[in-house]
Amino acid sequence: xxxxRAPIESxxxxxxxxxxxxxxxNYGQWIYHDHPKPGVLMHRAASGDEVWTVKAGxxxxxxxxxxxxLCDIADRYADGHVRFTTRSNIxxxxxxxxxxxxxxxxxxxxxxxxxxxANSVSMIAHTQGWLHCDIPGTDASGVVKALMxxxxxxxxxxxxxxxxxxxxxCCEINCGGQADIAIIVQHxxxxxxxxxxxxxxxxxxxxVARCPVAAIRPALVNGKPSLEVDEKxxxxxxxxxxxCPPMQINxxxxxxxxxxxxxxxxxxxxxPTFHKLVASGLPNNAPxxxxxxxxxxxxxxxYKADARPWERMIDWIDxxxxxxxxxxxxxxxxxYHIDDWRGARRTLNASTHIRF
Amino acid sequence: xxxxxxxxxxxxxLESGPWPSFVTGLKRLAQDNDMAVDLLGQLETSYRTRKGYxxxxxxxxxxxxxxxxxxxxxLKDENDKPVYPDAAEFHTLRVQPxxxxxxxxxxxxxxxxxxxxxxxxxxxFHGQSGDIMFQGIRTDKVQAAFDELNEAGFDxxxxxxxxxxxxxxxxxxxxxLSCYDEQRALREVINSNLDDMHRPxxxxxxxxxxxxxxxxxxNAIQRSDFATIxxxxxxxxxxxAYARAYFREHGMTDLVNDVVTRCPTKxxxxxxxxxxxxxxxxxxxxxxxxxxxxIDNKDCVRCAHCLNVVRxxxxxxxxxxxxxxxxxxxxxxxGATMGTVVVPFMKLATDEDFExxxxxxxxxIDFFAENALEHERIGETVDRIGLVNFLEALGLDIDPNxxxxxxxxxxxxxxGWDEEAAKWEERKQSAA
Numbered sequence: 001x002x003x004x005r006a007p008i009e010s011x012x013x014x015x016x017x018x019x020x021x022x023x024x025x026n027y028g029q030w031i032y033h034d035h036p037k038p039g040v041l042m043h044r045a046a047s048g049d050e051v052w053t054v055k056a057g058x059x060x061x062x063x064x065x066x067x068x069x070l071c072d073i074a075d076r077y078a079d080g081h082v083r084f085t086t087r088s089n090i091x092x093x094x095x096x097x098x099x100x101x102x103x104x105x106x107x108x109x110x111x112x113x114x115x116x117x118a119n120s121v122s123m124i125a126h127t128q129g130w131l132h133c134d135i136p137g138t139d140a141s142g143v144v145k146a147l148m149x150x151x152x153x154x155x156x157x158x159x160x161x162x163x164x165x166x167x168x169x170c171c172e173i174n175c176g177g178q179a180d181i182a183i184i185v186q187h188x189x190x191x192x193x194x195x196x197x198x199x200x201x202x203x204x205x206x207x208v209a210r211c212p213v214a215a216i217r218p219a220l221v222n223g224k225p226s227l228e229v230d231e232k233x234x235x236x237x238x239x240x241x242x243x244c245p246p247m248q249i250n251x252x253x254x255x256x257x258x259x260x261x262x263x264x265x266x267x268x269x270x271x272p273t274f275h276k277l278v279a280s281g282l283p284n285n286a287p288x289x290x291x292x293x294x295x296x297x298x299x300x301x302x303y304k305a306d307a308r309p310w311e312r313m314i315d316w317i318d319x320x321x322x323x324x325x326x327x328x329x330x331x332x333x334x335x336y337h338i339d340d341w342r343g344a345r346r347t348l349n350a351s352t353h354i355r356f
Numbered sequence: 357x358x359x360x361x362x363x364x365x366x367x368x369x370l371e372s373g374p375w376p377s378f379v380t381g382l383k384r385l386a387q388d389n390d391m392a393v394d395l396l397g398q399l400e401t402s403y404r405t406r407k408g409y410x411x412x413x414x415x416x417x418x419x420x421x422x423x424x425x426x427x428x429x430x431l432k433d434e435n436d437k438p439v440y441p442d443a444a445e446f447h448t449l450r451v452q453p454x455x456x457x458x459x460x461x462x463x464x465x466x467x468x469x470x471x472x473x474x475x476x477x478x479x480x481f482h483g484q485s486g487d488i489m490f491q492g493i494r495t496d497k498v499q500a501a502f503d504e505l506n507e508a509g510f511d512x513x514x515x516x517x518x519x520x521x522x523x524x525x526x527x528x529x530x531x532x533l534s535c536y537d538e539q540r541a542l543r544e545v546i547n548s549n550l551d552d553m554h555r556p557x558x559x560x561x562x563x564x565x566x567x568x569x570x571x572x573x574x575n576a577i578q579r580s581d582f583a584t585i586x587x588x589x590x591x592x593x594x595x596x597a598y599a600r601a602y603f604r605e606h607g608m609t610d611l612v613n614d615v616v617t618r619c620p621t622k623x624x625x626x627x628x629x630x631x632x633x634x635x636x637x638x639x640x641x642x643x644x645x646x647x648x649x650x651i652d653n654k655d656c657v658r659c660a661h662c663l664n665v666v667r668x669x670x671x672x673x674x675x676x677x678x679x680x681x682x683x684x685x686x687x688x689x690x691g692a693t694m695g696t697v698v699v700p701f702m703k704l705a706t707d708e709d710f711e712x713x714x715x716x717x718x719x720x721i722d723f724f725a726e727n728a729l730e731h732e733r734i735g736e737t738v739d740r741i742g743l744v745n746f747l748e749a750l751g752l753d754i755d756p757n758x759x760x761x762x763x764x765x766x767x768x769x770x771x772g773w774d775e776e777a778a779k780w781e782e783r784k785q786s787a788a
Binding site: 004005006007008009010011012013014015016017018019020023024027028030031032033034043044051053057058059060061062063064065066067068070071074075080081082083084085086088090093111112113125126127128129130131132133134135136137138139141142145146148149152172173174175176177178206209210212237239245250252255263265266267268269270272274284286287288308309310341342 | 366367369370372373374375376377378379381382384385392395399402403405406407408409410411412417418419420425427446448452453454455456457458459460461462463464465467468469471472477478479480481482483484486491499502503506507509510511512521522523525526528529530531532534537539542543546547550551553554570571572573574575577578579585595598610613614618620658659660661664665667668671686687688689690691692694730731
């Protein structure tokens, strides 16, 4: 076997040589931006330079042919430079306003939706799912494709009260992250344990330690060292599954999908917030998850009709109250919405502030 | 020409509709790549059975202990042979992107060529931690693919109990709210701690994120252990021409409803020119010849809302720097937690400032390495030991900006009160 080369520990590459020259020239010197139309931003620098950005949606998991197609468009219409946003949109920068419309046309002709700026529903932050994850309860790319087909109009228009960020996660670890609307797998049954495999596959003390509610303990099953779960204590979170795959948590029938709303990353107006559970028990219905899409659409429609300008999802709910959120969306409010995890009392209403 | 494609009736349904389809992309790859053919076969099976079929393992490159996500199929026939043998190994290389995710097409094409040659041809721009994810490669090809990527200037990212790949917003490259050089900060901090990324030996993962302003576009507070967020100490800057332009376009109703009443601390007032008694802490923007927008910067919490609305008319001050928050994380194990303030303000302009940031980052990683329990994130450690113990270990001064409110229970031993009060007075004197 050939001698291996030692890695060059170069870390995160320097973006400067790759950056659009106008961004490099005006680095740190921007003074203004405008949003002339959905999918287009204009930034102005102190020097007077203007740069026009056109944002387009992608499928994130891209084949090399798609990436080359995006490159062809950049070479022909956009000075050969692009950047990606944290939500996997692609951005093309041009120095000349006259290049904006031909660029939009080229992107649309190639099947890439232009939008995602300002008060739009942006591309869904998502995870790996069945395509690549070792513990997924559902798919990621497929859920996102199905939902973005449904929300296409809201991506290419900018008609929401404020920006709307969505995420999906294939298990309760929630790699997709916090969002105005988050779509997350919610298991409803304790793990099914393959006792034949536990001893060989799992480091049992590590699995015991992983459980948030101390529901797992070592046990001898059929003469073999294994683990058992106190099913009355189990909260079906699936935390034991990654370190111990024989603790099978995923279930085609009982792994459901839950919807959470009101996460906000920004410090604008109120402090950042975590999203909160509003719906669960939705079926994991590949390949298009219509039940999930229906609830997301319903929430978005009510928010769009009812929220005032600049109200993010949580700002709107803070104003109208949770009781009216459930009333307006028609979603049932259940005992499962009332938190009982540590610190839960601060989520309870310790006042007579009630909207009638 | 690749082998014959499998029937994929469920995935085929994801080819219709207006959004770009990853299935169409995979099928295009499957025209000349057997791994893509069999990946589609396994994925279709998952869609039918609603189960995942990948398991982890150990795959890496010479010299590193992390950065490759191994995936082996668990979908086997009765003879324990993979049902889809050409996708039986489908590893991912996590590769750190250029800070700010800027590319030229030459670089993107080069990345495509390397991955087409060695892997499946499927690349995600980008994963949730910010990596370029080169998805789908056999074990025996991992080293060669990495060597080519590495020679081309790219390095593996983080995986497992390690420093993770970082993200910064577009920031100074194209945003008027940028308060520091985010891309430099990312590279200074991450690239000086690569040993903890490439050779995983921390109690659990550790993430840095860098946002240029309080809008926090990379979700640093919610999803990083160490959030570095741009802010400013002095008065907001005003540009009368842009402020007037806003007012001309929007008028009084929008100004009141969208700007004045949305200020979380009621720091903004509209006044007539003659009524304004501007002190040293006020920013005054001209709305027209008669009206002024008056901001009391002592009341302002730097939420950035009014800057978002009155674009260009209101801008961050000149005395810029960062707020640092520690302890953000996802669900496992105690529930999601946000980062909380450990440094209310730190200048971040000179080389010395960046050295200080690097030193703090290194010290926090060291503290984490030495004090966190296995599989514990730093936010959980802080929960367990209390913020004060963390601050004292790091030598950080306590500050009222670190709390929403002081404690409301008496369960604390306070026999060191006089010494602590003296420290406060001393700090106040030295700051004056």
